[in-house]
Amino acid sequence: MKQNNWFDPFHIQSQLSEEEIIIQKNVREFCEKELRPSVIEMNRKNQFNTDLYPKFGSLGVLGQTVKSHGGSGTSNLAYGLVAYEFEKIDSSYRSSISVQSSLVINPIYEFGSKDQKDKYLPDLISGKKIGCFGLTESEAGSDPASMKTTFKITKDGYILNGAKNWITNAPIADVFIIWALEENKDHKSIEGFILEKNLNGLKTSAIENKTSLRISPTGQIILNDVLVPKESRLKNTNGWKSVFSCLNKARFGISFGVLGAATECWMISKDYVENRIMFKKSLASNQLIQKKLSGMQIEINLGLASCLLSAKALDSGKNVINAISILKKNNCQKSLEIIRDARDMMGANGLLDEYHVMRHLVNLETVKTYEGTEDIHSLILGKNQTGISSF
Numbered sequence: 001m002k003q004n005n006w007f008d009p010f011h012i013q014s015q016l017s018e019e020e021i022i023i024q025k026n027v028r029e030f031c032e033k034e035l036r037p038s039v040i041e042m043n044r045k046n047q048f049n050t051d052l053y054p055k056f057g058s059l060g061v062l063g064q065t066v067k068s069h070g071g072s073g074t075s076n077l078a079y080g081l082v083a084y085e086f087e088k089i090d091s092s093y094r095s096s097i098s099v100q101s102s103l104v105i106n107p108i109y110e111f112g113s114k115d116q117k118d119k120y121l122p123d124l125i126s127g128k129k130i131g132c133f134g135l136t137e138s139e140a141g142s143d144p145a146s147m148k149t150t151f152k153i154t155k156d157g158y159i160l161n162g163a164k165n166w167i168t169n170a171p172i173a174d175v176f177i178i179w180a181l182e183e184n185k186d187h188k189s190i191e192g193f194i195l196e197k198n199l200n201g202l203k204t205s206a207i208e209n210k211t212s213l214r215i216s217p218t219g220q221i222i223l224n225d226v227l228v229p230k231e232s233r234l235k236n237t238n239g240w241k242s243v244f245s246c247l248n249k250a251r252f253g254i255s256f257g258v259l260g261a262a263t264e265c266w267m268i269s270k271d272y273v274e275n276r277i278m279f280k281k282s283l284a285s286n287q288l289i290q291k292k293l294s295g296m297q298i299e300i301n302l303g304l305a306s307c308l309l310s311a312k313a314l315d316s317g318k319n320v321i322n323a324i325s326i327l328k329k330n331n332c333q334k335s336l337e338i339i340r341d342a343r344d345m346m347g348a349n350g351l352l353d354e355y356h357v358m359r360h361l362v363n364l365e366t367v368k369t370y371e372g373t374e375d376i377h378s379l380i381l382g383k384n385q386t387g388i389s390s391f
């Protein structure tokens with residue numbers, strides 16, 4: 001029998017292992033049960049439920065590629081599929097797992113001492129503790145090397161001063177990964193520190209009234225003469241390379257994730273136009289509408305096929321830095337275009353939050369900006385192509 005495989009024309013599902021299929025199915029069921037029913041209300045209230053973290057932990061999606069300390073040791077491809085499923089519901093929920101996994105558990109696992117791993121990883125992987133990653137500052141976004149946060153070496157450890165801004169989870173975090181430059185040094189060596197809440201001189205505040213990614217708590221971290229012991233430094237980092245290696249992981253997840261949001265909006269608008277009667281026939285029977293639907297199908301599937309290729313390359317130990325910049329930039333851009341078309345096809349109803357599409361659209365404005373803006377990824381690719389830095 002001829003099969004109409006319009007949803008998965010490249011047979012991506014057939015490229016997944018049995019384990020990856022099961023993980024994706026379990027995560028999809030979890031998201032439908034635990035996240036979807038309250039997503040509109042949580043977005044309206046600008047609220048995140050911290051009780052979700054232990055549930056994410058039990059589901060095995062925190063630090064899922066880590067092979068010790070309770071991590072499930074899955075493939076990177078499985079991590080991408082999880083991001084895809086979470087972002088179908090809301091980019092905020094994908095952010096909550098991306099930050100904890102790629103930006104908190106990952107640096108501790110890659111660059112931490114045995115004691116640091118034993119102390120922090122089990123609670124972060126189980127979701128008992130929540131983490132955040134402080135790189136950006138008000139005056140140092142795309143160019144984090146201009147940061148003002150410093151550390152000074154003392155006989156007991158380090159003293160940190162500075163202010164981080166736009167930090168996911170800062171207002172709810174127990175564990176803070178903080179990046180700082182050595183005070184008064186010309187060579188400006190970058191170091192990472194693990195800080196805990198309630199330290200003297202560490203304060204956080206929330207950014208209120210975000211119009212995008214409203215479910216995800218975002219905030220500032222103020223460090224005022226924060227004294228931390230020697231053991232707080234991540235000992236095995238190697239300059240900026242180490243910082244960027246954390247970003248690679250998060251950007252990889254985002255590349256899959258945004259396609260989840262786009263797929264969701266594709267399906268919502270497809271259902272809408274199939275059922276909406278205008279000019280005495282269904283909207284779906286118009287050529288212009290079908291062209292938009294096929295445009296969505298094309299870009300989502302090309303995006304997913306490239307994500308699959310890069311995930312397989314990553315899982316076989318290949319360098320995928322350029323692929324990640326291509327995918328972070330292109331998938332965000334294409335997903336935003338798809339979601340705008342979905343909104344348009346639904347007319348006035350597309351503006352209502354109960355149809356979800358507008359929420360995804362404004363969320364993707366954040367996703368396009370964080371983890372390297374769209375233009376910064378163009379410039380990274382340009383630099384790697386020509387050998388000339390245009391920053």
Ligand code: TGC
Nearest residue numbers: 095098135141142143144168240241244245321370371372
């Ligand atoms: P550059 O000279 O290019 O590089 C310095 C050193 O780092 C190495 N490197 C990398 N290593 C691993 N992976 C990568 N992707 C790397 N990119 C560069 C590079 O080889 C070099 O090593 P070495 O040995 O030669 O010293 O540095 P630059 O200052 O010119 O870089 C500029 C730029 C613009 C690329 C970089 O600053 C950048 O990526 N800016 C964007 C900032 C950003 O993405 N911030 C993200 C903050 S975290 C966040 O947004 C979390 S949101 C999370 C959520 O809620 O989901």
Ligand code: FAD
Nearest residue numbers: 133134135136141142166167168369370371373375376391
């Ligand atoms: P800017 O760097 O000021 O950029 C403004 C514009 O100028 C952009 O269009 C950019 O592309 C363009 N631009 C910049 N430089 C150039 C250039 N050389 N050439 C041409 N154009 C250029 N950061 C963290 O460290 N941890 C987090 O957990 C985190 N979570 C976030 C959550 C949210 C909701 C948001 C919105 C941001 C978060 N960020 C986080 C910060 C994020 O990484 C930065 O916002 C991002 O890196 C961009 O920096 P910026 O906002 O200062 O923009």
